[in-house]
Amino acid sequence: MRRFNLSYTQRIGALDESFLGTGRPLGQARLLHEIGSRERGGKGAAQDEAGVDGVLAQDLRERLGLDSGYLSRLLRALTADGLLDLAPDSEDRRRRRIRLTAAGRRAWQDLENRSEERAGVLLEPLTGRQRTRLAEALDTAELLIRAATVRLETVDPASPAARAAVRTYLDELDARFPEHDAPPMPTPQDENAFRPPAGAFVLAISDGSAVAGGGWRDHDGAAEIKRMWVDAGWRGAGMGRRLLEHLEGLARAQGYRLARLDTNAALTEAIALYERAGYRRIERYNDNPHATHFYEKPLA
Structure with missing residues (x-):
């Protein structure tokens, strides 16, 4: 370096x-x-x-x-x-x-x-092949350097930046699941569930813009991870893993000893992330109509 x-x-x-x-x-x-x-x-x-x-x-x-x-x-x-x-x-x-x-x-x-x-x-x-190799290497280096310097910030879930991140997340769900209606934007009551001490909403900030986001909230005594989103241009840089670990750490610091989350079978990247992170399949624990897979993980 x-x-x-x-x-x-x-x-x-x-x-x-x-x-x-x-x-x-x-x-x-x-x-x-x-x-x-x-x-x-x-x-x-x-x-x-x-x-x-x-x-x-x-x-x-x-x-x-x-x-x-x-x-x-x-x-x-x-x-x-x-x-x-x-x-x-x-x-x-x-x-x-x-x-x-x-x-x-x-x-x-x-x-x-x-x-x-x-x-x-x-x-x-440089030859044409060498230029292509250099461009690919620089693209990778830039992405990873930017990922290494991202700031994870706990923000108000009702802030414009948080709402913009959630809107992007919901729009992506709508595009990937055209057969279902996209979930609506959160109500003020929904947003309140992501406020400390029994929740938090976090944005990953790079160059002043949000490139990833997600939150956790209390669900029957467990910390439920929700609204995990990573910008398409940042996938492959480990942002999802880093954000997930950060959310787990925030919940653990508040005394939570179990994390839960749900996802859809079509989101294969998310499923792979959760399983690598130590989550195991469980039976359905909520009434989310868009979810097909349910997971939990001890935080102790």
Whole structure:
């Protein structure tokens, strides 16, 4: 890991005082790239009069893992160069919304062009087969590095982020089981069951976005694992196992000594996960019409 970091940072120019010859250090260039990419991708909130998305400073800080002081210094430097406009957010004036100026958009495009050129120079000596191998290896490395740095956060089950995760989970069930009506969104009473101390709802956060989620709640004295979901792009990175173990640990810390869960026979990946984790088949213990398989596991 350390050898790769040393080799890679040298070859992409991360050690240069002027990253890719732009006249800016890597920190400023990385922030400029993020703002421009989010504007182009439509990930900001409201658009300005020119139709350009703005980016919240808070979102940048969470996505890039920067402390407030360092982010403020980077923003001041780019603003002083005429590349950014900073203004209070129209919905909450305590927050700052950041937009690229016309000069900033030109600088962003120049950075993109230079990055593409550097990548082309690095790949030019490789054969097509070698390039394919490298792309596959980098995809795997990126996924696993991101998985290793995911944060597991207990959140309010009624929060917008939790509800969005549950909505994604239910939409996937609806797509995979078209012969059945998808379960409805949880009611406030349902959500309350996932609040501590007799429950919890957890999201796995990467770059400021939820990539997995799930919860547990009391069910006749056992901790019932519910709503386990992993984003399709994150499957194969061990997120399901990590989330399951985390939920078990939260329940164990509250004195629960038995975990239960249900699933459907068509969800073969979930069944394999649960059985590898030590769950054993039991008789039906609830009236969930979508469930065909029922499991339990001692938590002692």
